[in-house]
Amino acid sequence: DVKVTQSSRYLVKRTGEKVFLECVQDMDHENMFWYRQDPGLGLRLIYFSYDVKMKEKGDIPEGYSVSREKKERFSLILESASTNQTSMYLCASRRTSGIYNEQFFGPGTRLTVL
């Protein structure tokens, strides 16, 4: 059974803290993605990675960075958390070949920044 896991379901941080969100997949997928989900806006892509040590900016990368040192792990980093980064964060992975491959999602991390 394919699986994408995220390090926390719920997280509460203070403004200015450095925050790490971890995502691990066990499907040997090349591509990994980080989205944030806000009501009325759907999911928006923050960053994605084609493969190990590769990363590309998505539509809303400001205030975020990522790290992919191993194929199975993709980390999202909030360098200095702000209240407008309070959101649901979803990680996903997929095989690289073809546009027809669906993305598999993790359960999400609901982050609150106080």
Place this chain on the structure above:
Amino acid sequence: AQKITQTQPGMFVQEKEAVTLDCTYDTSDPSYGLFWYKQPSSGEMIFLIYQGSYDQQNATEGRYSLNFQKARKSANLVISASQLGDSAMYFCAMSPNNQGGKLIFGQGTELSVKP
């Protein structure tokens, strides 16, 4: 700009009836993929169905079918014989060609199935 639009923020349907969730998209690429995902209240995203831009026939997966009208740039999801467990958020998404498989999502439609 590439975009997905879902104009129905919320919908109600009676149990056992069919329901159509609307999705329109905007792209100038000839090659792309269209996806529908379901998100129950528990939060996980569940893949439902896929349609490729060159597919001649509408995709079907069990009670789900995709009404693909390329000229109108619409990819509506049809759920037949609705069940209480179908109550969830539904997202339409597009995967542009040669962009790393990323998905562009619509705003979502919240479906409520009434007993």
